[in-house]
Amino acid sequence: DAGVTQSPTHLIKTRGQHVTLRCSPISGHKSVSWYQQVLGQGPQFIFQYYEKEERGRGNFPDRFSARQFPNYSSELNVNALLLGDSALYLCASSLGTGTGEAFFGQGTRLTVV
Amino acid sequence: AQKITQTQPGMFVQEKEAVTLDCTYDTSDPSYGLFWYKQPSSGEMIFLIYQGSYDQQNATEGRYSLNFQKARKSANLVISASQLGDSAMYFCAMRERNRDDKIIFGKGTRLHILP
Numbered sequence: 001d002a003g004v005t006q007s008p009t010h011l012i013k014t015r016g017q018h019v020t021l022r023c024s025p026i027s028g029h030k031s032v033s034w035y036q037q038v039l040g041q042g043p044q045f046i047f048q049y050y051e052k053e054e055r056g057r058g059n060f061p062d063r064f065s066a067r068q069f070p071n072y073s074s075e076l077n078v079n080a081l082l083l084g085d086s087a088l089y090l091c092a093s094s095l096g097t098g099t100g101e102a103f104f105g106q107g108t109r110l111t112v113v
Numbered sequence: 114a115q116k117i118t119q120t121q122p123g124m125f126v127q128e129k130e131a132v133t134l135d136c137t138y139d140t141s142d143p144s145y146g147l148f149w150y151k152q153p154s155s156g157e158m159i160f161l162i163y164q165g166s167y168d169q170q171n172a173t174e175g176r177y178s179l180n181f182q183k184a185r186k187s188a189n190l191v192i193s194a195s196q197l198g199d200s201a202m203y204f205c206a207m208r209e210r211n212r213d214d215k216i217i218f219g220k221g222t223r224l225h226i227l228p
Binding site: 058109 | 144148150165204206208216217218219220221
C-alpha cells in the first residue's frame, strides 16, 4: 500500500510569489494535517482537515490556507511568500480525529529567495 | 498546557547497545496519544511507535518499545541492539483527543550510533 505522498519534493520560489503544496493520504484515511518544520526545530501545526472540513488551525497568518478534496487529498497554499516561509512542509495522514496513529509524507522542502 | 520535553539534545551510543531516549509530557486531557518519530537527514518523518493513554501494556514494534509510565507522565523510547542506521533525529510527540487534532512535538534528540 502507498504511504502518504507529497508533491513536489523540492521547490524554489521568489519572495511575494504564491505556492501550492499537495498531499495524498493513505488509502482509507480521512484526516490530513499540515506542519511546518524550520531548520533545527520540531514541526509546528498549521492545519487539520477531516471529511473536507477544517477542524484545527495553528498560529499561522492568513497567507496560509488549505483545503481537502472529496478523495481526501489536500492542498496547502501560501500567498505572498516571505523568506521566513522557507521550511520543510510535512503532511500527516490518520484514520480520524483525536488519538490514533499518524503517518507523515516525505515532505516538501520550500526555499524562498 | 500541552507540552513535550526531551532533555537530551544529543546522544552517542556504541553500535549493538540498547539506548533509551527520554520524553516527558504534560496534559490535563485524560485521553491522548503519544508518538515517537525518526527523522533522518533526508527529512522524512518516519513513524516508529504509538501509545494510547488507555493502553494497558507498553507498545512494542520490533526493536522499538515505549516505556509508558502514566503517573510520571513519561514516555521513553527504548531501542534495542542499536544499528548504524539508527543515527537520526528522534521526536517525541503527543496528540490530545479534545484538542484540534494537532500533534505537539518535542525539540528532538539527535542520536549518533558509533561503529
